Amino acid sequence: MNEFPITVRFPVQWGEMDAYGHVNNARYFTWFEAARIAYMARVGLVSPEMQKPEGGVGPIVAATNAEYLRPVVFPADVVVGARVTRIGTTSLTMEYAVEDAQSGVRYARGGAVLVTLRYPTYEKVPVPSEIRAAIEALEGRIFE
Incomplete structure (x- = not known):
């Protein structure tokens, strides 16, 4: 998870399992x-x-989107990482990974495209310069 500047840990709960015996997608x-x-x-x-x-x-x-690499089964603790891979004019592209907290086995990866809006009008706006700077500082790199 070193490539992800933000990680969040989750204990898998029994109720997250589905009828097939693994965590529901x-x-x-x-x-x-x-x-x-x-x-x-x-x-x-x-x-x-x-x-x-x-x-x-x-x-x-x-x-x-999500790509499921292997099932997560109870009991388990997972770590989910998040990072920004691209900053556009009015959008951000994120990447995620889900790994076993103990072994580091990767269970899934995914991504998202986020658009920056002015609430509550939902008007699309450019990514604010201070947000871009904060992302670049957190990621440790400059985005083109």
């Missing part, structure tokens, strides 16, 4: 969401300002 998107929100909060793109009547700038998911 939808749970991965919940893990991705939690890691994404932790990342966005760290760089200042998720804040209480978005929920005020005058709003603020925040992300919205435009597309998301």
Whole structure:
């Protein structure tokens, strides 16, 4: 998980299992969401300002995907990593990974495209320069 600047650990709960004896595929998107929100909060793109009547700038998911490499079964602890791989004019591309917390076995990987919006009007806006700078500092690189 060294390549992911943000990681979140989750103990797998019995109720996350499906009839086939492994964690249901939808749970991965919940893990991705939690890691994404932790990342966005760290760089200042998720804040209480978005929920005020005058709003603020925040992300919205435009597309998301997952690739399941091997099933997660109870009991387990997983670590979910998040990173930004691209910064566009009004969008961010993220990548995720899900690994076993003890062995490092990779269970899944995924991604998302986020668009920066002005809430509550949902007007698409450029990624703010201070957010870009915070992402570049966190990632340790400059995005073209």
